[in-house]
Amino acid sequence: MTLFDSFNGELLDQLVGTAEEFYAKHGYSRDEYWARIVQARKDREAVMKIAPVRRLREVFPNEAKDLSPWVAANLDRVGTAADMPPGALRLVRTEHPLKRRNRIDVLARIKVGARDRRVVIENQLNPSDHEHLGKLLTYAIEVEAYAAIWIAPSFTDEHLDALDELTRRMNCKFKALRIEARALDEGDYRKDLIPARGEAY
Numbered sequence: 001m002t003l004f005d006s007f008n009g010e011l012l013d014q015l016v017g018t019a020e021e022f023y024a025k026h027g028y029s030r031d032e033y034w035a036r037i038v039q040a041r042k043d044r045e046a047v048m049k050i051a052p053v054r055r056l057r058e059v060f061p062n063e064a065k066d067l068s069p070w071v072a073a074n075l076d077r078v079g080t081a082a083d084m085p086p087g088a089l090r091l092v093r094t095e096h097p098l099k100r101r102n103r104i105d106v107l108a109r110i111k112v113g114a115r116d117r118r119v120v121i122e123n124q125l126n127p128s129d130h131e132h133l134g135k136l137l138t139y140a141i142e143v144e145a146y147a148a149i150w151i152a153p154s155f156t157d158e159h160l161d162a163l164d165e166l167t168r169r170m171n172c173k174f175k176a177l178r179i180e181a182r183a184l185d186e187g188d189y190r191k192d193l194i195p196a197r198g199e200a201y
Contacts, residue, residue: 056125056153059181059189067123067179068094068105070191071151075108078121081193082149082175084110089119104139110146117146123179128155133162140172147173154178155196 053059060066071078075089089108096107106121120143122136132150140148150163155176163174176196181189 053181053183053189056179056181059191060125063105063123063125064095067125067151071121071123072106074191074193075106077193078108078149078151078177079110081177081195082147083195084147092118098139098142102135102139102142104143107143112146118143120145120148121151122148123151125153128152128159128176133159136174137166140170140174145172147175149175149177151177151179151193153180160196 056067060070072091072094075091076087079089080086088110090110092107092109094106096104098104104120105123108119108121109116110119111117120136120139122132122139124132128150132152136148136150139145150159155178160176163176166172167174178194178196180192180194182192184190
């Protein structure tokens with residue numbers, strides 16, 4: 001598997017923006033680099049035509065054991081979709097314990113100026129609901145989060161409006177990301193994180 005195969009067209013805009021540095025670092029000629037970029041774009045477009053699976057539990061059977069570890073292992077993708085600088089998020093831990101037996105699904109940190117700030121990530125396998133919105137808000141307040149990211153397969157307008165209002169009222173950036181999965185060959189899946197209001201990354 002080549003480097004281009006591994007990301008299968010993801011983060012292409014970042015690579016295009018740093019092309020000279022990239023192909024020099026990885027030993028590609030200019031022509032080969034751009035040929036692979038074009039092919040990766042075509043591959044991604046082909047995959048995106050495949051309808052997402054209807055039930056996310058086909059891909060992530062358990063939220064804590066399957067989804068949270070995947071999110072923790074893909075913080076670069078989470079940060080990019082949440083409009084954060086590439087590589088800005090660093091993992092603190094999954095299932096981070098709080099008071100009253102509460103646990104943050106994924107706790108990350110981000111450098112803001114000279115300080116390390118907390119980023120709360122709450123994910124779920126079902127459409128957005130009031131319970132998870134309440135958890136996200138509670139956890140963000142408890143750890144004085146710089147940002148709070150909510151990952152779900154779909155969101156209601158009511159919940160998206162609430163996140164916008166919380167961002168305006170609090171010293172915290174609330175973000176909503178849709179997670180989708182598309183079946184590939186040999187039982188594998190392509191997973192995508194998509195801003196709930198915006199284009200896919």
